[in-house]
Amino acid sequence: xxxxxxxxxxxxxxxxxxxxxxxxxxxxxxxxxxxxxxxxxxxxxxxxxxxxxxxxxxxxxxxxxxxxxxxxxxxxxxxxxxxxxxxxxxxxxxxxxxxxxxxxxxxxxxxxxxxxxxxxxxxxxxxxxxxxxxxxxxxxxxxxxxxxxxxxxxxxxxxxxx
Numbered sequence: 001x002x003x004x005x006x007x008x009x010x011x012x013x014x015x016x017x018x019x020x021x022x023x024x025x026x027x028x029x030x031x032x033x034x035x036x037x038x039x040x041x042x043x044x045x046x047x048x049x050x051x052x053x054x055x056x057x058x059x060x061x062x063x064x065x066x067x068x069x070x071x072x073x074x075x076x077x078x079x080x081x082x083x084x085x086x087x088x089x090x091x092x093x094x095x096x097x098x099x100x101x102x103x104x105x106x107x108x109x110x111x112x113x114x115x116x117x118x119x120x121x122x123x124x125x126x127x128x129x130x131x132x133x134x135x136x137x138x139x140x141x142x143x144x145x146x147x148x149x150x151x152x153x154x155x156x157x158x159x160x161x162x
Contacts, residue, residue, distance in 0.1 A: 007081070007085070008078075010081070010155045011074070011077060011078040011081040011082075012077075012078070014077050014148065014151040014152070014155065015070070015073050015074025015075070015076075015077035015078060016070065016073075016074065017147065017151065018073045018074075018076075018077050018144055018147055018148055018151070019069060019070040019073030019074065021143050021144070021147055022069070022073055022139070022143060022144050023038075025143045026041055026069075026139070027041050029132070029135055029136060032135075033131075033132040033135070034132075039062050040055070041065070042061075042062045042063075042064075042065030042066050042069065043055050043056075043057060043061045043062060044065065044122075045065035045066075045068050045069050046061045046062070046064040046065035046068060047065075047120075047121060047122055048068065048116075048117065048120035048122050049064075049120065050064060050121070051121040052121075072116075073144070076108050076144070076148065077148050077151070080101075080104055080148045080149065081152050081155075084152045084156050085156065091149065091152060091156065091157065092153070092157065094150065094153065097149045097150055097152070097153040098146050098149060098150060100149050101145040101146040101147070101148055101149025101150060102141045102142070102145050102146055102149075104148060104149060105140040105141035105142065105144050105145020106137065106140065106141055106145065107145075108140050108144055108145060109137050109140035109141075112140075
């Protein structure tokens with residue numbers, strides 16, 4: 001099997017897993033803290049690229065939001081996989097990989113909130129460390145970063161390091 005296509009398949013497949021985990025966590029977070037449903041969550045995601053019209057748009061905006069959501073999940077996952085291949089990241093031991101993933105989850109949260117969202121069409125808002133914000137940070141650490149690192153550990157050493 002071709003090494004680059006195998007790497008791409010594994011990174012994108014892992015990104016899909018992370019995207020599903022994050023979608024579940026994000027919709028539960030939105031319901032718990034804002035009392036809104038998944039449709040509005042993904043319309044909000046779409047509004048980052050498509051503007052305010054996405055908030056009131058129909059099912060196509062929900063689909064666009066899901067597509068953007070999985071694009072970002074796959075991009076952050078692929079970036080970690082690339083870094084893990086290029087740098088001597090300590091992924092052999094699961095606890096070390098999980099700790100590295102936790103740090104990466106925090107990096108993702110910072111990157112999204114300090115770069116991606118401010119550069120999007122989402123109206124700017126001040127960033128405060130409230131309970132919902134802390135919960136979202138935990139989601140990025142535990143539901144996104146740790147699974148990315150553990151998936152990278154599993155796949156990079158078993159399938160790609162041949």
